[in-house]
Amino acid sequence: MMKTTATTIAFALTASTAMAQTDISWWHGMGGRNGEVINEISQQFNASQEDCKLTPVSRGTYEEALSSGIAAFRSGEQPNILQVFDAGAATIIAAEGATIPAEDLITGAGEEFNRDDFIAGVRNFYADGDGKFIGMPFNSSAPIMYYNTAAFEEAGVEPPTTWEEFEEIAPALKEAGYTPLTASQLTWMMVENFKSRNNQQFATNNNGYDGVEGTELIVNDENQVMMFEKLKEWADDGLYGFYGAGWADNLKPFEEGEAAMWIGSSGSFGGLQQSADFEFGADFMPYWDAIEGAGTQSFIGGAALFAMAGKSEAENTCTAQFFTFLTSPETQVYWHKNTGYVPVTEAAYELAKSQGYYDEQPVAEVGIQQLMLDGGEWTKGYRLGFYPQIRTVMEREFNRIFSGEVEVQDAFDTIQTEGNQLLARFAKTSS
Numbered sequence: 001m002m003k004t005t006a007t008t009i010a011f012a013l014t015a016s017t018a019m020a021q022t023d024i025s026w027w028h029g030m031g032g033r034n035g036e037v038i039n040e041i042s043q044q045f046n047a048s049q050e051d052c053k054l055t056p057v058s059r060g061t062y063e064e065a066l067s068s069g070i071a072a073f074r075s076g077e078q079p080n081i082l083q084v085f086d087a088g089a090a091t092i093i094a095a096e097g098a099t100i101p102a103e104d105l106i107t108g109a110g111e112e113f114n115r116d117d118f119i120a121g122v123r124n125f126y127a128d129g130d131g132k133f134i135g136m137p138f139n140s141s142a143p144i145m146y147y148n149t150a151a152f153e154e155a156g157v158e159p160p161t162t163w164e165e166f167e168e169i170a171p172a173l174k175e176a177g178y179t180p181l182t183a184s185q186l187t188w189m190m191v192e193n194f195k196s197r198n199n200q201q202f203a204t205n206n207n208g209y210d211g212v213e214g215t216e217l218i219v220n221d222e223n224q225v226m227m228f229e230k231l232k233e234w235a236d237d238g239l240y241g242f243y244g245a246g247w248a249d250n251l252k253p254f255e256e257g258e259a260a261m262w263i264g265s266s267g268s269f270g271g272l273q274q275s276a277d278f279e280f281g282a283d284f285m286p287y288w289d290a291i292e293g294a295g296t297q298s299f300i301g302g303a304a305l306f307a308m309a310g311k312s313e314a315e316n317t318c319t320a321q322f323f324t325f326l327t328s329p330e331t332q333v334y335w336h337k338n339t340g341y342v343p344v345t346e347a348a349y350e351l352a353k354s355q356g357y358y359d360e361q362p363v364a365e366v367g368i369q370q371l372m373l374d375g376g377e378w379t380k381g382y383r384l385g386f387y388p389q390i391r392t393v394m395e396r397e398f399n400r401i402f403s404g405e406v407e408v409q410d411a412f413d414t415i416q417t418e419g420n421q422l423l424a425r426f427a428k429t430s431s
Helices: 002-020 032-048 062-074 086-094 102-108 149-155 163-175 186-197 222-236 247-255 266-275 313-326 329-339 346-354 363-371 387-402 408-430
Strands: 022-028 052-058 081-085 136-141 143-148 179-183 259-265 280-284 301-308
Touching (some): 022 062, 022 313, 032 052, 032 329, 052 313, 062 081, 062 086, 062 301, 081 086, 086 301, 086 387, 086 408, 102 301, 102 313, 136 313, 143 186, 143 266, 143 363, 149 163, 163 179, 179 247, 186 222, 186 387, 222 387, 222 408, 247 259, 266 280, 266 363, 280 363, 301 313, 313 329, 346 363
Parallel strands (some): 022 081, 179 259
Antiparallel strands (some): 081 301, 143 259, 143 280
């Protein structure tokens, strides 16, 4: 009888605890191993405390996750947390009443928060003009330069720091039988982060951070046009390979040992270890020494987590607790080691370093170091509406440049005109 009573009491206590738990949901746009790690981190959070239960749900691609999140908010069925990719940040931030700034959520729940804990190149991209975090940086990466070690040894040259040095060494790499350079996603590498690495203004209104009304692109300027005129010249001379807008199409020649260098994501090193059967290293993405003030930090790509509005205080408290858990050094190092994305805080970077991780995997440190370079006036990122559509315009014009259909200046004049039309439309929808 006593055994039955004890069992009944234990069951009642378990049921009571389960009933007391607050359920929160996380919609994201990641699959494969990255999606698995999201599940693992969610399980770790659930095991770390008894008050909250987090359920992650994959919603397809980045674009699909954003679209489904906005649609769900309009119907009152939004998740607690929505992952939004870099180019979509302006869309979710401009959706009036859709989100609660991450910093307000965290401090309002009594959790500690310090902006300065975050790596410099991560700190501002999802913040407002005053630096307050609107989104919580999550899967973050930097554009870096990978190089085939044997190719450089055969050519008798060293990896370049600047684009001027690239022009000096590229003929030797070509003579050794390699395509000297390829690059994936030119919108991110050679426009957005060209602006950041060379400390160039990308758009009016403080790169869009100061508001949507009247914001216009600055992409048909002398230096941006020069970068693509050089790329076209290098392509014509066999020093650069352009394989369209596809990420994998531009990576493949490097993976197969045909290209000596590839400008790609710092988060790609883990995959490259599996796909490339040669020794490779990495260094910072080059900049132009001739541009005054160049050599500054890049900003991040990837995505952030946004806390959706319209939830109960208990749910918001759980979301805040998860953000604190997610940005802890231990969780960040777990994410960093298992995915290749950079840790977003300096404490997590120092923890990984103290564990000897970068002695084993030096390439994993390059993106972090690039994000920690000196900043400049134009290195914190951009906040531009309808930016995925603007990227599509860019990709169309880049194809035309490299096929010889249009001159570089004309292509960027078109990007400027059509991009500004999209920005003006976005301003109207946001007013």
